Amino acid sequence: MENYDIVVVGAGPSAAFLAYEVIQLDKTKKVLLIEQGKKVEERYCPIEKLGKCTKCKPMCNITCGFSGAGAFSDGKLSLYNKEDDDIYIGGVLHEYVGVEETKKLIDYADQIYLKFGADTKLEGVSYKEEIKKIYDKAKKEDINLVNIPIRHLGTEKSHELYGKIEKYLIDNGVKILFETTVSDLVIENNEIKGVKIRPAKYAEEEEYNNDETIIGKKVVLAVGRKGANWLVKMCDKHNIKTTAGTVDIGVRYELPDKIMENINKYMYEGKFIARPYPFRDKVRTFCQNPSGFVSTEVYDNNITLVNGHSYKERKSNNTNLAILVSHNFEYPFDRPIEYGRNVAKNLNALGNGNIVVQRLGDIYRGKRTWDEELKRNSVVPTLKSAVAGDITFALGYRTMTDILKFISALDKVIEGFANPDNLLYGPEIKFYSNKIAISNEFETSVKNLYSIGDGGGLTRGLMMASASGIQTARNLIER
Numbered sequence: 287m288e289n290y291d292i293v294v295v296g297a298g299p300s301a302a303f304l305a306y307e308v309i310q311l312d313k314t315k316k317v318l319l320i321e322q323g324k325k326v327e328e329r330y331c332p333i334e335k336l337g338k339c340t341k342c343k344p345m346c347n348i349t350c351g352f353s354g355a356g357a358f359s360d361g362k363l364s365l366y367n368k369e370d371d372d373i374y375i376g377g378v379l380h381e382y383v384g385v386e387e388t389k390k391l392i393d394y395a396d397q398i399y400l401k402f403g404a405d406t407k408l409e410g411v412s413y414k415e416e417i418k419k420i421y422d423k424a425k426k427e428d429i430n431l432v433n434i435p436i437r438h439l440g441t442e443k444s445h446e447l448y449g450k451i452e453k454y455l456i457d458n459g460v461k462i463l464f465e466t467t468v469s470d471l472v473i474e475n476n477e478i479k480g481v482k483i484r485p486a487k488y489a490e491e492e493e494y495n496n497d498e499t500i501i502g503k504k505v506v507l508a509v510g511r512k513g514a515n516w517l518v519k520m521c522d523k524h525n526i527k528t529t530a531g532t533v534d535i536g537v538r539y540e541l542p543d544k545i546m547e548n549i550n551k552y553m554y555e556g557k558f559i560a561r562p563y564p565f566r567d568k569v570r571t572f573c574q575n576p577s578g579f580v581s582t583e584v585y586d587n588n589i590t591l592v593n594g595h596s597y598k599e600r601k602s603n604n605t606n607l608a609i610l611v612s613h614n615f616e617y618p619f620d621r622p623i624e625y626g627r628n629v630a631k632n633l634n635a636l637g638n639g640n641i642v643v644q645r646l647g648d649i650y651r652g653k654r655t656w657d658e659e660l661k662r663n664s665v666v667p668t669l670k671s672a673v674a675g676d677i678t679f680a681l682g683y684r685t686m687t688d689i690l691k692f693i694s695a696l697d698k699v700i701e702g703f704a705n706p707d708n709l710l711y712g713p714e715i716k717f718y719s720n721k722i723a724i725s726n727e728f729e730t731s732v733k734n735l736y737s738i739g740d741g742g743g744l745t746r747g748l749m750m751a752s753a754s755g756i757q758t759a760r761n762l763i764e765r
């Protein structure tokens with residue numbers, strides 16, 4: 287049985303930055319990352335060539351492998367405004383380490399991204415007056431506009447950059463086991479002792495009984511949204527404390543660049559947040575991709591979700607962005623992941639396993655969208671595998687009402703935002719697990735077991751996930 291000082295489950299940005307920081311602090315520490323996906327250089331999504339999702343086995347290449355969901359992400363690194371006394375984007379890390387410390391962590395992580403080749407240009411820092419005008423207009427519609435500087439890597443550059451980080455870690459003694467799934471945790475007397483592993487191709491096989499054990503003094507769960515479902519099972523099985531979590535459910539919205547021209551130019555990404563009546567749920571835009579492409583990702587080998595990205599070089603004529611509604615559940619049902627999965631399953635069934643696309647105008651007219659109509663539509667879908675249909679059959683009344691009200695309100699800020707030819711793709715769902723209860727050092731209720739990144743609900747984005755990894759390394763080395 288192999289023995290490590292630090293074992294990390296997953297090799298996404300949170301894990302990679304943890305390992306990077308351990309190298310800076312103490313090279314003698316034996317660190318192991320266990321990742322069910324492939325090396326970053328071997329990750330490839332067939333949809334580019336084939337025009338449809340082939341549901342890669344054993345794991346989706348978009349979400350799994352070195353750098354996790356970061357490899358094919360648009361690579362928008364959200365920074366912060368110096369004058370802000372809060373952190374508005376990327377999760378709740380600041381609730382554990384404080385706002386000032388979080389800003390320092392972001393600065394430090396940003397320097398690492400720059401060191402490995404990130405673009406030095408920042409978006410959203412010029413055009414102050416123009417942004418203020420949009421902000422004021424939005425305020426009149428009860429919409430808040432959060433504008434923070436963004437460093438945009440671009441999908442192809444993200445891949446390259448994370449490739450360099452992967453090489454750096456391996457060259458500096460970090461061991462990474464690829465295509466290996468952590469199937470279980472080894473916990474004795476409420477203290478972590480290690481993990482059980484198996485080849486990723488047997489991840490879902492209940493009959494499989496050749497699991498190996500890896501001993502770790504400290505184990506860090508850095509499983510991302512991809513591992514959220516697995517995390518729920520582990521929490522249930524081992525009584526790891528959780529608090530009620532959130533699931534974000536919504537659509538990917540695609541419209542002409544022309545309509546989004548000013549937002550794209552002044553901010554690259556407009557982060558609009560509102561709480562429309564009657565439900566007052568939090569509705570927000572997220573992950574905006576100017577001249578981008580709508581994409582898919584597969585979860586647990588059977589759920590197809592929509593997403594979006596943009597390249598530095600390759601361009602479309604459309605902007606896409608997520609419109610997400612945050613849903614929380616309490617007694618007697620507190621299983622946000624299960625709820626989200628059911629919505630996704632229903633919508634996937636309506637699209638015969640594919641993403642469903644519908645014109646906004648058709649929703650207002652109370653009808654589905656047909657293929658022929660899509661071919662004549664002025665907004666040409668960039669996701670070729672999407673199937674024309676009716677997303678309102680599967681998204682609940684509450685979610686749908688929130689989204690439509692939000693679109694109408696934003697139309698008064700961005701002229702053309704509610705044009706009937708604009709497209710809604712579904713389902714776009716962000717799973718965050720039930721939030722894992724952690725200490726200020728990210729330790730769970732099980733001794734020496736930590737939870738970081740997106741999976742346990744601490745972060746919601748590349749920069750904050752990376753920052754959570756850096757902070758964890760410091761916590762672990764100091765202890």
Ligand SMILES: Cc1cc2nc3c(=O)[nH]c(=O)nc-3n(C[C@H](O)[C@H](O)[C@H](O)COP(=O)(O)OP(=O)(O)OC[C@H]3O[C@@H](n4cnc5c(N)ncnc54)[C@H](O)[C@@H]3O)c2cc1C
Pocket residue numbers: 295296297298299300301320321322323348349350351352353354355356357358359360361362363364466467468469508509510511512513516573581583593594595738739740741745746747748749751
């Ligand atoms: C298409 C797309 C575009 C995005 N664009 C942006 C963007 O522009 N800006 C932004 O800030 N964020 C973006 N995101 C989100 C961002 O990628 C995530 O916030 C970030 O990657 C989270 O990092 P993480 O380390 O917490 O988890 P992840 O990156 O999800 O990594 C977790 C890793 O753990 C592995 N894993 C899970 N369970 C197990 C197990 N049991 N055994 C072994 N391995 C396991 C997974 O395979 C995965 O590789 C995007 C995401 C996607 C999918």
